[in-house]
Amino acid sequence: MDLQRLYSANMKNMKRSAIRELLKLANKPGLISFAGGLPDPGVFPLEAISQITAEVLAQEGDTALQYGLTAGEPRLRRALAKWGAAQGLNLTEENVIVTTASQQGLELISKMFLDPGDIVIVELPSYLGGLNAFTSYRANLVSIPLDDEGMKVDLLSDKLKELQGQGKMPKFIYVVPDFQNPAGVTMSTERRRQLLDLCYQYDLPLVEDTPYRELRFEGQAPPDLLKMDDKGHVISLHTFSKILFPGMRLGWTIAPREIIDKLELAKQSMDLCTPSFTQALVRRYMERGLLEPQIERIIGVYRKKRDAMLGSLDAYMPKVPGIHWTRPKGGLFLWVTLPKGIDTQKMFAQAVDRDVAYVIGSAFCADGSGENSMRLNFSFPTEEEITEGIRRLAETVKENLA
Amino acid sequence: MDLQRLYSANMKNMKRSAIRELLKLANKPGLISFAGGLPDPGVFPLEAISQITAEVLAQEGDTALQYGLTAGEPRLRRALAKWGAAQGLNLTEENVIVTTASQQGLELISKMFLDPGDIVIVELPSYLGGLNAFTSYRANLVSIPLDDEGMKVDLLSDKLKELQGQGKMPKFIYVVPDFQNPAGVTMSTERRRQLLDLCYQYDLPLVEDTPYRELRFEGQAPPDLLKMDDKGHVISLHTFSKILFPGMRLGWTIAPREIIDKLELAKQSMDLCTPSFTQALVRRYMERGLLEPQIERIIGVYRKKRDAMLGSLDAYMPKVPGIHWTRPKGGLFLWVTLPKGIDTQKMFAQAVDRDVAYVIGSAFCADGSGENSMRLNFSFPTEEEITEGIRRLAETVKENLA
Structure with a gap:
């Protein structure tokens, strides 16, 4: 059968990720991986879930194993609305849809808004699963760089003016405002305000993807974009994957009715x-x-791991200009920038030779930049592995500086 | 926010189903519904699942609550390949992808093959979830009528010739060959052979959606289309929803690598x-x-229910020309045709007044026909409800004949 003739234009636009190919190299015993984005299974509440499962099957098995409503189980929608209200959000269960984790939320939003060639504004770097969902509907991604306060809203303002002049308004703006994946930075309150104002000015939806927000190790959280929004522009994606576990694929989206x-x-x-x-x-x-209490437990574990990673980077990384990394106050990731001229994709094989792995920065950059950067995950490896892995990574970097 | 300006063409093409609006009427106490497609929860193996859950969490909780591979858990893929092989299929685990029930298989196939305006050949009537998935990618549905032996392949042959002449070849052919939803009929071996030959002749994929195949009450099954296919044209969709339960949303698709x-x-x-x-x-x-053994248990229960429905139809339905119904040898549904001139959509309110409900036939007909037909489900109601419900339905029909 001649399949090439049959595939859709969307399908032809989807590409196997370069990361996957690289990570195949990393599949060797003894290697310490900072590449994944996995939660620490040591914090999974196995006993509580076991007990609750027995209760659900005994008391409501007939409905729990039956088809449910598309928008989600009504009692879960209510519980999620209550959870949001406790965080100061103004919402009812009718503002909540349960999704097969927040990745499905990204796919749904793509299908809802995107025709081929439509523009989506994304951060540089941005979450790979978001970028993939948008490009699977053949969106045209326009990247706005981040700094330690999140998306550089002044550059966004210029870009929107430019796009408007060309008659090419974006369909929406996509941000990961809290402990961003991959950069680990959090958008400041002032930037959030400015971002929302731009969305109002240009009448654009703002997609807030915030899987890590609850995992704050220290300091005061800036308000949710959803909470700051009084005009119904924000679509807010949430998931249990990081605050409980990913293996049930449960998330929810909050938006206007x-x-x-x-x-x-x-x-x-x-x-x-x-x-x-x-x-x-x-x-x-x-x-x-x-x-x-489960979230508190996770925060305690991940804070120590974050500290181990920052401590090891401080201790082992060569002190030369151009090497720096973000210092996340929560979440699962940090972002390392190396001096220009070092290509983390080329360096990857050397790192794997030294039994350590990361994700190349360019994978997260819609414009193909980021070649001298990398994302490191600290939630999955143990503290000991973090220390040893960063030591190995620092050796690899030194070799490349020489 | 002006959302109409922002929605994709796909989104604008999706419509709320008329059935849903009708079924809101049917939400009243005492009403007997033949409208749903729900399995009988009385057969759910609650204790076995409860025990297995405790074991999984105790023995493999760390991986069971973690992210998994996109194609599915390797051991489940192997088990599914083994299950297929036991039914005579020639496959390995690499021919299997686990899906979030077979509805996701339909969405994936749509996204993979369909550009706006592309033609999909479907049965008349056909499964609503399939039709909805295809139209959500703006496919152009071309319907080929069924009879008691399945899709009328001679009409298909004419249609394909006609489409080829117009340079508008379909992207694939979609059939539910076993105990079809909604019609309850099974495609004969001869028709299957002819259908495959047409797919070979025109170099077309054949999507076989077969959720009910295992639920055969009597007689010999014709071979799977997948099994008959030696040229790699068949994509076969399967689900645990009817042979186990729908509440975990687990299905699988078998296809060439x-x-x-x-x-x-x-x-x-x-x-x-x-x-x-x-x-x-x-x-x-x-x-x-x-x-x-679970499938055997379900077959035993549904066979009795099917018998109750056929017996009641024979007993209560008026004996006038133009009234007939299919006699399924398995599955969950049968299809009733009333004399021309009776509109089951108009009759629906009267049926609900008599405390009985069905799905209007036109909902399953991509060409808008089927106004004098209806689908009845026999898996969910009890045998007593079936008898009483068919009595009520027969009264409603008599009222409309008068």
């Missing part, structure tokens, strides 16, 4: 509904008040 | 992976040999 209705419609052909079974489990877990 | 690779790529942005947790549960359930 009209947008939730459209997401529900698009979700219907996508998977009919998210599993009723796992929704019942997590709803009970929340109702029992177990989520808050 | 190249197609599985593309489905995996498209799935990555859709949900990264299907829940590891539920995959581990169902894999253990299969490995323990529990699925075969």
Whole structure:
């Protein structure tokens, strides 16, 4: 069968990620990987989930194993609305749709808004799963650089003016405002305000993807974009993947009612509904008040790992101009920049030779830049592995400086 | 925010289903519904699942609650390949991708093949979830009528010749060959052979959606299209929703390796992976040999319900020309045709007044026909409800004949 003739233009635009090919190299015993984005399984609340599962099957098995509603189990939607309200958000369950983790939220938003060639504004660097979802609908990604306060909103302002002049307004702006993946930075309150004002000025939706927000190790959180928004422009993506576990693929999206209705419609052909079974489990877990202490536990573990990584970078990395890294106050990742001229893709094989791995920075850069940078994950490896892995990585960098 | 300006052409093409609006009417106490497509929760193996969940969390909780591979948990893929091989299929685990139930398979295939305006050949009537997935990518649906032996392949042959003449070849052909939803009919072996030959002649993929195949109450099954295909044209969609339960949203697609690779790529942005947790549960359930006896149990229950429905239709329906119904040898549904001039959509309110509901036939007909037909489900109501519900329905029909 001649398949090339049959594939859609969308399919032809999807590419196997270069990371995957690189990471195949990293699949060797003894290697310390900072490449993944996995939570630490040591914090998974196995016993509580085991007990709750037995209860769900005994008390509501008939509905938990049955088809559910496309927008989500009503009691979970209520629990999620209550959770949001406790954080100061103004919402009801009708502003919430349960998704098969927040990746599905990204796909739904892409399908809802994007025609081929449509522009999406993204951060530079940005979350790979977001970029992939947008390009799978053949969006044209326009990148705005980050600094330690998040997206450089002055550059965004210039870009929007330019695009308007060309009659090419974007469909939406996509940001990961809290402990950004991959950069680890958090958008300041002032930038958030300016970003929202630009969205109002140009009548644009703002997609806030915030899987790590609850995992703050220190300091005061700036307000959610969703909370600051009083005009209904923000679509806010959430997930249990980092604050509980990823293995049930449960997330939720908060948005104005009209947008939730459209997401529900698009979700219907996508998977009919998210599993009723796992929704019942997590709803009970929340109702029992177990989520808050679980998040505290995760914060305690990840803070120590973050400290181990920053401490090791300070201790082992060569002190030369051009080498720096972000100092995240939460989340799972930090971002290392090396002197110009060092190509982390070329360096990757050497790192793997020294039994350490990372993700190349260019993978997160929609404009193909970032060749002298890399993302490091600190949630999955142990503190000992972090120390030893950063030592190996520093050796690799020194070799490249020489 | 002016959302109409922002929605994609795909989104604008998606419509809220008329059925949903009708079924809101049916949400009243005492009403007997033949409208849904729900399995009987009385057959859900709650205790076995409860026990297996405890084992999974105790023995492999770290991986079961972690991210998994996009193509599915390797051990489940192997178990599914083994299950297929036991049914005579020639496959390995690399021909299998786990999906978030078979609805996701339909979405993935749509995204993989369909550009706006592309033609998909479907049955008349056909499965609504399939039609919705295809139209959500703005496919142009071309319907070929069914009879008691399945799709009328002679009409298909004429249509393909006509389309070829117009230079508008379809992207694929979509069939539900076994105990079709909604019609309840099964495609004969001869028709299957002819259908495959047409796919070879025109170099077209054949999408076989077969959620009910295992639920055969009597007689000999014709071979799977997948099994008959020796040229790699068939993409075969499967699900645990009807042979186990729908509440974990677990399905799988079998196809040539190249197609599985593309489905995996498209799935990555859709949900990264299907829940590891539920995959581990169902894999253990299969490995323990529990699925075969479970299917036998379901067959026993549904056969009695089918018998109750056919017996009641024979007993209560008016004996006038033009009234007939299919006599399915398995599955969950049968299809009733009323004399021309009776509009089941208009009749629906009267049926609900008599406390009985169905799905209007036109909902399943891509060409808008089917106004004098309806789909009845027999898996969910009890035998007593079936008898009483068919009595009520027959009264409603008599009222309309008068």
